[in-house]
Amino acid sequence: MPLQLSEPDADSMGRREGIWTLNFGPQHPATHTTLRLSLTLDGEEIVQGIPDIGYLHSGFEKLGEVLDFNQYVTIVDRMNYISPLANEIAWHHAVEKLLDIELTPRTKYLRTIFAELMRLHDHLLCVGACILDLGGATAFMYMFNERERIYEICEKASGQRFHTSFTRVGGLLFDVEADCLKMIRNFVDTFEKTYVDVDRLVTKNRIFIERTQGVGILTKEQAISGGATGPIARASGVTRDLRRDEPYLAYNDLDFDVICASAGDCFSRYQVRMLEMKESIKIIRQALDKLPAGPIYPPGSGKEVLPDKSQVYRSIEGLIHHFETIMPNRQPKVDKGGLYAATESPNGELGFYIVSDGTYRAYRARTRPPSLIHFALFPLMIRGCTLSDVVAVLGSLNIIAAELDR
């Protein structure tokens, strides 16, 4: 890592002796993705940490104005690539609100199951990588093993391990088969063992506690003013969870707790994420028990919803219907106007502001990325910490650079 003394700066602390600047990233193992921190240090204490982002900016929102509602799903799952299906669910949640489509009960439950699997997917990596950065490789391996099983479930359901593109406007690409449900059931039943292993390895581990407790504190006022949502806000005592407060999908029928903590430090963010995993398992179990039979696309729906694949291949009406949904000159008309819809993604409130000009594609597809808003809080949280705390705070914030820069 290149070290250099900072230039004497007239208006900053540069005048004090021993103040130096350290470039952290853009390629650093603990940033996990491409982002840069410019740290001003006094010895080992951080005086100022300024994030520099944009390395992964690839114009996703511009592409959202070119691709139609079904096509853009392939882009949104590349935003937060550690929980791709959660982004797809959020995007189509907003589109369905715009098109006024009511999902069938089976789709609602299947999407709920996958949304919670993605929450596990995200928290497993986030918590595991945070522990790994702090020197505990064992727990990371245990947790990544579980992630591998979720990848297999995604592959079984959609044919893709990673970027599943599984949701469609008003439905899903395929219905989920019985052996996939069996895999999910098996995963839910055996996850507990890994959870207990990690819990016993880490939660009372003195080194881990000393590196995370009281580090990177975000107060409740700072969290609200800074727009923090999700596990990060809940660890600071903001009792808000869209699954409970603005119920969507099947969350209204399911019983779960909203996990909160009050300390607002890295350790409470770890605890919130760990306990949320337990709640996710609870939700998936209930959803599997209650999973209704029936179609995945709303029956008798118009051109805005794709027909079932079996109809496309076996009937001329189905083929025409498919054609009319896909071809730009035949696509259905949409209400003109703009609306904002958000879901509780693993990382926080993932919202989309869609402006429609009457065509079957967004005139403007704004993403409200939780990573961007959380990373803006980083300078606040890192001030006064030491250099070794940077990885703890970064790990607990769960910054995904692709979502950060889009």
Next chain:
Amino acid sequence: MTPETTTPVDSPFAEIDAGLQSYSHTWQVFHGQKKLIVSAGDLYNVMGQLKTAFGFSMLVDVTAVDFLEYAGAKDRFEVVYQLLDVEIGTRLTVSVFLNEPSLTLPSMYPLWTSADWMERETYDMYGIVFEGHPNFKRLLLPEEFTSFPLRKDYPVQGRGERHNFPVLTRAES
């Protein structure tokens, strides 16, 4: 259904409507979502009142829309703010219409710190200037970038900026 312009009668929006009597404003409803449209000059005072008197404690999102190619649009830009009352969960959309050459708005940073990066991103993509922002510059794109890529007159393929970036060799760096 295009957005209908109505004055809300339900709580808490009716109270907000009454509280903002001294500022000219209109309401739009689209699929049940209420949007408050104010003028650029009143924006800061209206937002301050929404925060202090009506409890909108969180600024969830700041973004803009370019209406250049939108059929029937009268104004070029719209800046859209999403507000949230964290305690009760009420949401409100506030929007301002802007036209060239006066693409300036007051920064919301003094009210909500979350405005910091979101306003910088809006500037980066649309060129809308937020006055009073403590550290106003581009967020995602390089400083020397000259256009605003999410404007509708900017092509999807870009204008070749990426291929014309100055290249530093190892000897020069």
